Amino acid sequence: MVNHTYKVDVLVVGGGVGGTTAAIQAARRGVKTLLVSEFTWLGGMLTSAGVSAPDGNELAAFQTGFWGAYLQELLKRQPGGLDNSWVSFFSYEPRIGAEIFADWVGSLANLQWISGQVPLEVISQENRVTGVRFADFEVEAEIILDGTELGDLLALGDVPYRWGWELQGEWGEKSAPTDFNFLTERYPVQAPTWVVMMQDFGAAMAPEITPAPNYNPSLFSGAWDDYGAEKFLDYGRLPGNRFMINWPLHGNDYGEGVGRLIHSEAEKSAFLQESYWHSQNFAYFIQNQLGRRYGLAEDGFPGKYPAFALHPYYRESRRVIGLTTIREQDILPQEGGQVAALYPDAIAIGNYANDHHYPDIPFPLQPKSIRWGGRWTGTPFTIPYRSLVPATTDGLLVCEKNISVSHIANGATRLQPVVMGIGQAAGMAAAMCIEKNCQPRDLPVQDLQIALIQDRLCPMAIIPLFNLHPQDANWLHWQLHYLDNQPDYPPNGYCPHLSQSQYSYGQNPIIMGQNRFTGIFQRLAHQDYRLVSILENSTQNQSWQLVTWRSPINEFLENLCHGQFITVYGRPNHAGGWLLIEQVEETPQSENLS
Numbered sequence: 378m379v380n381h382t383y384k385v386d387v388l389v390v391g392g393g394v395g396g397t398t399a400a401i402q403a404a405r406r407g408v409k410t411l412l413v414s415e416f417t418w419l420g421g422m423l424t425s426a427g428v429s430a431p432d433g434n435e436l437a438a439f440q441t442g443f444w445g446a447y448l449q450e451l452l453k454r455q456p457g458g459l460d461n462s463w464v465s466f467f468s469y470e471p472r473i474g475a476e477i478f479a480d481w482v483g484s485l486a487n488l489q490w491i492s493g494q495v496p497l498e499v500i501s502q503e504n505r506v507t508g509v510r511f512a513d514f515e516v517e518a519e520i521i522l523d524g525t526e527l528g529d530l531l532a533l534g535d536v537p538y539r540w541g542w543e544l545q546g547e548w549g550e551k552s553a554p555t556d557f558n559f560l561t562e563r564y565p566v567q568a569p570t571w572v573v574m575m576q577d578f579g580a581a582m583a584p585e586i587t588p589a590p591n592y593n594p595s596l597f598s599g600a601w602d603d604y605g606a607e608k609f610l611d612y613g614r615l616p617g618n619r620f621m622i623n624w625p626l627h628g629n630d631y632g633e634g635v636g637r638l639i640h641s642e643a644e645k646s647a648f649l650q651e652s653y654w655h656s657q658n659f660a661y662f663i664q665n666q667l668g669r670r671y672g673l674a675e676d677g678f679p680g681k682y683p684a685f686a687l688h689p690y691y692r693e694s695r696r697v698i699g700l701t702t703i704r705e706q707d708i709l710p711q712e713g714g715q716v717a718a719l720y721p722d723a724i725a726i727g728n729y730a731n732d733h734h735y736p737d738i739p740f741p742l743q744p745k746s747i748r749w750g751g752r753w754t755g756t757p758f759t760i761p762y763r764s765l766v767p768a769t770t771d772g773l774l775v776c777e778k779n780i781s782v783s784h785i786a787n788g789a790t791r792l793q794p795v796v797m798g799i800g801q802a803a804g805m806a807a808a809m810c811i812e813k814n815c816q817p818r819d820l821p822v823q824d825l826q827i828a829l830i831q832d833r834l835c836p837m838a839i840i841p842l843f844n845l846h847p848q849d850a851n852w853l854h855w856q857l858h859y860l861d862n863q864p865d866y867p868p869n870g871y872c873p874h875l876s877q878s879q880y881s882y883g884q885n886p887i888i889m890g891q892n893r894f895t896g897i898f899q900r901l902a903h904q905d906y907r908l909v910s911i912l913e914n915s916t917q918n919q920s921w922q923l924v925t926w927r928s929p930i931n932e933f934l935e936n937l938c939h940g941q942f943i944t945v946y947g948r949p950n951h952a953g954g955w956l957l958i959e960q961v962e963e964t965p966q967s968e969n970l971s
Contacts, residue, residue, distance in 0.1 A: 381514040385411045385489075387807045388518035390496050390509055393421025394793055395776035395800030396524020397478050398443045402804030404488035405834060408811045411516060412482065412490045413509075416687045417679060418471075419478035419490075421526065421777075422793045423447075427572030427678070427686030429474060430465035430613050430621055433729030434794035436754065436926045441726075441847045442829070442837030443801050444794045450477045455616060462614045462621070463953035466926070470616055471574075471677065471686075496525070499534030505771040505816075506534055520807040520817065521773050524800065526688070527638060528695030528779035536770045537698040540639060541565035542784045550705035550785045552731075552742040564735045566693035567788070568632030570623050571649075571656040572686040574677035575663065577610075577618040583672025586661045589654035596655075597662040600627040606667055611952035619674050622660065623690065629656040630736045631689075639695065652689055660684070691778065692734055692791055699781025700763035700818065705731070708745060708758040708789050714868025715747050716757045716841055721863060722822040723759035723839045724806075724829060725798030730755040731788040742788065748904030749843070750931045751924040752955075757841035757870060760790065762822050765803055771816045776803035801837055805829055823860070830856045843870045844928040851875065871928075891946040891959055894921070900939040908945060908956065922955040933961050 389400040392414025400412035418425040434444055448467060451459060454477070455469045462468040482490050491514075500508035500515075508517040509530070523530035531538040542561045545553040554561060576583070601609030603626070613621030622629060631652040637644035664671050673684035680687065701720075708717050708731065730746045730753070745756040764781040765774050775781075776799055778791045789795075806825050810817055829837045830853065838847060840859045845852045855874070859866050867873055896910040899920075906923040923945065925931055937943065947958035 383411055383514060383516045385409045385516065385518050386811045387411070387520050387522065387804075388413070388509060388516045389522045389524050389776070389804075390530055391421075391524030391526065391777065392416060392419040392490075392492070393524055393526055393777055394423055394796045395421075395803065396522065397421070397482070398797050398800035399522050399524055399776045399804035399807065400488060400490075401443070401481050401485065402801045403808040404485040406805060406808035407487070408808045410488045411518070412488065413494050413496075413511065413516070414490065414492045415495050417492050418475040418687060419482065420474050422690060422796070424471045424475040424478065425678075425687040426690040427471055427574065427621060428623060428690050428793065429471040429615065430462045430468040430623075431793040432465055433727060433755065433792040435466045436728065436750065436843065437846045438843055438928065439726055439728055439757070439794070439838065439841065442798055442832070442835045444797045445847065446835050447474075447477060447797070457616050458948070460948050460950040460957065461616055461952060462612060463608070463950070464612050466957065468613065468615050468621070496529055496533055499530055501534060504769060506530075506536075506773045519772070520810050522803055522807060523773065523775045523779055524777050525779070526691045526694065526777065528697065528775070528777070530773070531695045531697055531775075531779060532639065534770070534773070536767050536773065538695040538779070539698060539784070540695050548702070548704045548706075548783060550783060552705055552785050553783075560735060560738055560740065564632045564738070565636045566784070567734045568630040568635060568736055569652060569689040569691045570630050570734075571652045571689045573622045573629065573656045573660050574615070574674035574684050574686075575620045575622055575660060575671055576674040577620075578670055578672055579618070582669045583664065585669065586657070586664045586673060588661045589657040591654065592658045592661065594662055594665075597627050597659055600624060600662075610671075614952050619677065622656070622663070624659070625734055625736075627737070629659040630734050631655040632734075632736055649689065653685065656685065693784070693787055694778040696787065697775045697779055697781050698768050699775075700766045700768055701761055701781060703761065703764050703780070703782040703786045703790060705743060705783060705785040708756065708786050709743055710745065710747070710756045711868045714870070716868060716870035717759065719840065719859075719863050719866050720759045720761035722762040722826075724762045724765075724802035724826060725760040725795060726757060726838055726841050727760065727789060727792060727795035727798075728755045728757040728841065729789050729792045729795070731786070733788045742785070745789065750926055751904055751906045751922065751934065755789065758789065759839065759841065760795065760799055760802075762802065762806065762825060765799065765806070766817045771818070774803045774807055774817050776800045798837060801835065802829060805832070826860055827857070830860070840866065841870055842872050843931075844872055844875055846927065891948060893944060893946055894956060895942070895944045895964055898937050898939065898941045898943045900937070904935075906934055908943070921949065922953070923958060924955045925958050927959065930958055930961055937963075
């Protein structure tokens with residue numbers, strides 16, 4: 378029985394990465410906004426799903442908008458910093474991420490948040506969504522955003538969507554299969570993972586983990602054989618001697634009968650229970666193999682089972698059929714370049730590799746990784762606004778992994794920073810639709826792009842440029858320039874009008890607390906650098922991989938000669954064995970010998 382009806386400008390359903398940032402952005406723009414979430418933590422993948430070692434958009438040029446602001450807040454709040462794991466430059470306690478989102482939401486008087494609710498019915502008039510019913514209340518809104526983890530509003534509102542694979546004949550994607558096969562049948566979408574947090578209890582003995590039903594150690598056999606136990610644990614190392622267990626190799630990815638997620642509530646519940654048990658069994662296997670030093674974390678998440686995330690990490694969702702669909706070729710580098718072609722209606726940036734998860738089944742994709750800053754990163758690409766707009770339904774925007782994207786390209790668009798950018802753009806678009814009294818399909822896209830670039834609190838890059846950091850004096854000019862002159866956008870991703878001397882180092886709040894290291898520079902291969910430290914007592918004769926996320930440093934390293942003496946300033950990451958460097962300079966050999 379409905380006890381109350383809310384009337385708002387913008388309703389956001391789902392408190393994940395995209396939904397939360399969409400609600401915050403809409404409210405900051407000044408419209409009355411309601412955010413309804415299933416869980417008591419906001420942030421989805423970054424918090425309640427436990428993936429607190431996010432991937433993608435790590436380069437300084439792409440740390441913009443809410444993503445950049447989130448990283449800055451994490452660095453302020455996370456004791457000991459973010460250099461803990463080797464899978465990511467940023468690893469932190471999920472609790473701290475949830476606190477950041479809650480604080481942002483709580484600071485806005487025109488944003489109301491209701492937790493513990495899931496949508497039950499979508500209310501429509503002709504081809505327009507007008508409201509959503511929950512267990513105890515109903516909401517009427519001018520614009521509604523689907524920020525659910527699995528695109529629930531699409532199904533409830535009979536909004537056309539895709540689920541699973543498309544064949545190569547659909548869009549000419551080279552990585553797509555030519556025919557449906559064993560893989561497409563067994564795994565219609567990528568496997569989710571129920572993240573479990575483990576802890577190093579040191580000399581104390583951890584409580585014994587009990588196996589869940591259907592324990593089969595052969596499922597996990599050889600999980601870390603190619604890495605070693607220590608490196609396996611360091612993959613998702615968190616502060617406080619804890620570990621994010623989100624391991625794809627004979628680990629806790631779970632996709633058996635994954636199609637049940639959208640068939641019925643009973644089948645979904647059965648899949649979730651099995652996924653949870655699978656992660657419990659993997660934790661039991663780890664303790665059984667590595668000893669009682671390792672056990673379940675005691676205070677990772679709220680609730681009765683604090684070692685387990687509140688819900689699985691979903692890599693794929695229902696995907697709306699939008700005004701345009703992102704395909705594999707739209708995220709791959711242009712011929713002879715290292716960035717993808719721009720969408721005219723670009724509203725967000727991603728730069729992750731195309732990464733698919735099918736347990737125990739290899740699936741090669743067209744390469745989109747590049748070497749940059751001494752390590753692998755992904756080809757930068759853009760997200761078009763039209764992929765957020767349903768093709769036939771008004772009053773609705775999507776803002777999660779449910780955008781209009783092919784199954785193949787979803788492997789790159791699903792990452793946390795990308796979805797955060799999608800959410801920010803969707804929230805801005807929803808608010809502007811209220812201001813202009815128009816439907817999302819009729820919103821002038823360039824107005825939206827300019828609003829995102831010039832946002833007062835969290836300006837967001839929508840043109841990927843390696844050599845312009847958002848704090849540089851030239852940043853706004855060149856973002857607007859390429860927005861107006863997209864045919865001039867350079868295929869190498871570098872603004873050609875700047876020399877290295879013009880780059881502003883500024884003060885990047887994400888890279889502070891630097892240490893000084895002096896030693897011999899070694900060039901092992903293209904974009905593969907080492908420093909053999911010879912001066913610092915604590916790192917005597919230690920070899921470090923040199924990595925950076927700043928373009929001036931990248932260019933400096935590219936031009937150094939093997940064997941030169943250099944001094945670098947940065948932060949060590951012992952799990953990854955690298956120095957993340959902010960400054961570098963040539964050092965006369967005589968200085969090193971004095």
